[in-house]
Amino acid sequence: MEERKTILSGIQPSGELTLGSYLGAIKNWVSLSKDYNCYYCIVDMHAITVRQNPASLRRRTLEQLAQYIACGLDPEENTIFIQSHVSAHAELAWVLDCYTMFGELSRMTQFKDKSAKYADNINAGLFTYPALMAADILLYQADLVPVGIDQKQHIEITRDIAHRFNGIYGDVFKIPEPYIPEVGAKIMSLTSPENKMSKSDKDSGGCIYIMQKPEDIMRSFKRAVTDSETCVRYDPEKKPGISNLMTIYSVATGKSFDEIEKEFDGKGYGDFKPAVGEAVVEMLRPIREEAERILKDKAYLEKVYRNGAEKAAYTANKTLRKVYKKVGFVQK
Numbered sequence: 001m002e003e004r005k006t007i008l009s010g011i012q013p014s015g016e017l018t019l020g021s022y023l024g025a026i027k028n029w030v031s032l033s034k035d036y037n038c039y040y041c042i043v044d045m046h047a048i049t050v051r052q053n054p055a056s057l058r059r060r061t062l063e064q065l066a067q068y069i070a071c072g073l074d075p076e077e078n079t080i081f082i083q084s085h086v087s088a089h090a091e092l093a094w095v096l097d098c099y100t101m102f103g104e105l106s107r108m109t110q111f112k113d114k115s116a117k118y119a120d121n122i123n124a125g126l127f128t129y130p131a132l133m134a135a136d137i138l139l140y141q142a143d144l145v146p147v148g149i150d151q152k153q154h155i156e157i158t159r160d161i162a163h164r165f166n167g168i169y170g171d172v173f174k175i176p177e178p179y180i181p182e183v184g185a186k187i188m189s190l191t192s193p194e195n196k197m198s199k200s201d202k203d204s205g206g207c208i209y210i211m212q213k214p215e216d217i218m219r220s221f222k223r224a225v226t227d228s229e230t231c232v233r234y235d236p237e238k239k240p241g242i243s244n245l246m247t248i249y250s251v252a253t254g255k256s257f258d259e260i261e262k263e264f265d266g267k268g269y270g271d272f273k274p275a276v277g278e279a280v281v282e283m284l285r286p287i288r289e290e291a292e293r294i295l296k297d298k299a300y301l302e303k304v305y306r307n308g309a310e311k312a313a314y315t316a317n318k319t320l321r322k323v324y325k326k327v328g329f330v331q332k
């Protein structure tokens with residue numbers, strides 16, 4: 001029997017999970033989890049590249065774990081873990097730092113965006129973030145990395161680092177491919193549809209959170225920015241707000257853009273916006289209810305993250321040992 005291919009992906013617990021991270025990443029993780037050997041993590045070490053309140057970080061990490069499971073990721077079938085519990089991530093990141101060039105890190109869009117946004121804290125971790133992300137992926141010899149489009153550049157640098165390392169030491173790392181959804185790869189803010197919906201966004205009206213109450217979700221959709229026309233038509237250039245809502249509606253209902261245009265033909269935004277809101281409320285309702293239930297069972301969550309860390313460390317340490325040997329470290 002052919003061996004199952006491997007997947008790795010993670011999300012930072014730097015804020016409450018958004019509809020963007022759900023549609024761009026987690027929804028795909030769930031569909032891929034049936035056919036692949038999957039590692040899904042909560043990347044708390046990445047989160048501290050921006051200042052975090054320690055108590056909130058701890059709370060959000062456990063909430064995010066409960067939400068992963070509530071979204072449909074079965075911890076028996078997938079390896080679900082917290083990044084800082086597997087020390088090989090930090091160890092390989094250091095090695096990869098030494099094979100990552102200053103120039104290529106300087107070109108990373110996320111670094112440029114975040115150093116503009118957090119100008120008082122442009123720390124070295126923010127700069128070397130891609131080397132840690134490369135370590136996350138390469139430790140598990142991942143074939144595929146399901147992410148939203150904003151992370152594509154980080155997968156490309158991961159591939160470059162892996163090629164560089166393999167070029168010197170032989171085939172140590174599998175070269176991973178990004179897996180980006182056709183629809184939903186970049187969900188935009190509801191209030192400023194030219195910007196990505198982001199969990200650390202200060203404008204809470206632009207963001208939908210997966211744990212948000214139905215009435216708050218409906219309010220945000222009713223207030224979503226549109227345009228001066230009245231027709232529901234997909235045109236991301238001229239109608240970014242409506243096109244974003246159509247994308248969300250399409251992923252939530254499975255309908256194509258053509259079907260959506262027909263459904264709302266002759267109707268105005270006053271009908272369309274609440275319909276999108278209701279579709280999202282119904283999509284998120286079972287997830288929220290299940291996450292609330294799981295979160296109450298702290299012993300279960302602890303069991304999940306302990307088992308996950310043990311399974312992840314087994315694979316990760318195998319790769320790390322090989323890397324240490326290749327670069328010339330004396331073996332213990």
Ligand code: AQP
Nearest residue numbers: 012014020021024025147148185186187197198199200
């Ligand atoms: N708006 C989005 N549309 C589609 N996909 C998205 N993702 C995030 N926002 C959207 C995808 O979800 C995963 C989240 O990864 P992350 O938290 O590690 O990184 P991020 O992209 O930096 O997420 P945020 O929400 O923007 O967080 P902050 O504000 O802390 O930086 C990734 O696969 C991402 O592509």
